[in-house]
Amino acid sequence: MAQDTIDAEISGTQGDTPGQSKVEIRQVSKAYGDEWASESVIESLSVEIMPGELTVIVGPSGCGKSTLVNLIAGFEKPDSGEILLDGSKVKGPARDRMVVFQETALIPWQTTYQNIVFGPKLRGDLKGKALRSEAERLLDKVGLGEFKNKYPLQLSGGMQRRAELARALINNPRIMIMDEPFRGLDAMSRGLMQEFFLRLFEENRRTNLFVTSEIDEAIFLADRIIVLSNRPAQVRKVIEVNLPRPRDYKMLSSEEAYAIKRDAMEILHEEAMKSFKSGTKSDFAEAYAKSGQ
């Protein structure tokens, strides 16, 4: 039920140093299904998301990346273990952890402008002229100044993602969580969005968790890459990406980038093969049914 998501306590505490927060995921497990047929999605996962870093999580598809996002965002609760934001336990969704969703979650019955001011307006922490000028600033920043009175469905895919970035940023979150945000964009817009997002990140280095299934995207963006295993998700490897910032696309063809890619691809391929082999008949039937939706 929709209501259950928000029944959890909603708290909006703000740290002294917005964007410089640390997230610790300690021994977190999560399973779904009935007791006799429960399927473990995440098992004893421990990860640290360092302040001011762009941490990218990669893993084979269906490995539990989105579940991890839901746990950190507070949409779901872990079965065991805990998630700490600057030392205090995460209890539910709040404005200090903004999520940019897979497919756009801009509210279609609000214009771009209304979407962006939605959060501050509800909470009442930014009002009147200050709110308007901040919204205008962010709209210009993401290049949507002219489109502020359009509805989301009138925007292109890339514009929608940028509007969503602006909607998250106006809340000045402690951490940004990006759940495969550029999925579904064509290659061209995707490349442009990655560069745009990098510039945005490099400007103020806000703690950022970025989930993707594309290794090139991960290397291009990340300070650290966390490679997850097949279901149940566990950390297979943590890779430091020491490419200089500001980044540009040419760095992807450097020797170091290649080394990282080889390294990560090997693990991902191995994990993907595992899930392929473990796929039973019913798995395929289920996947097939889902693909039709």
Add this chain to the structure above:
Amino acid sequence: MSRSIEAPTGLSMFVYRFKKSLQTPDPYLTIFGVGLWLFVWWLLCEGLRVDRFDKIPGPIAVFTELFARTPFQGISIFTPEYYEHILVSCRRIAIAFAIATGVGVPLGLFMGWSKRIRDYAFPILETLRPIPILAWVPLSILMFPGFEAPVIFLATLASLFVTTLNTMLGVDSIDEAYFRAAGCLGSSNWDVFKHVVVPGALPYIFTGLQISIGVAWFSLVAAEMVSGDLGLGYLIVDSYMNNVTVPMVIGMITLGFVGWITSVMVRALGNWLMQWHVKALALQGR
């Protein structure tokens, strides 16, 4: 994008749209369709006088009577009775539709939003819903005094089920992501209800209302046929009883037109309230 052409306003916009539509096949197809239908009706009843159809008034008989200053069978656009029947039916529909919407929309919203309210109300709704409206006629006559209340009750009941169910499905149809986004932004439950649940369910609500006003009309007429003193349903069955078939057909045609107008009104209100939806559909060329 060139902005040099200014959009026409008001009447000139209407004229522009009208001229534009004459360049598409749509109006000609409509005229042809209606013409064909009238021709077949005329052929069956007046042209060939097919057996059993010869007792039914054809289009010529109906329209000469409808526009006659002194109609043979009592009902035309010049007789005040005609308007009285329309007015009475419309008033009943207005009341029934208002009650059904006023109760059904909030009920459906809450049922969609809260699992607990759904658990209470849904089984009862689902049990009562399949009972045909005509089966309620005896009960409504026993429960309510006079002519007016039972008829309105029946029409209300029929459209209440449709409105409630569609509204509930409307809330179900809202993408979970919007609830999550709202949760992140720090909305309270009431904010979510106001800004996500209600607007998100609107397209379904208005689909429901269009069906519900249609359902209200046909249950009203059924009710007027059984228990009534005035109204279009009464006009139809009363004419039949008195062996005057032309007013019967006039009643039916009028009913069709009035029903059509009411659902156009509901649709227009919906489009006006849901600009975001209209614009999204327009992008898909609809």
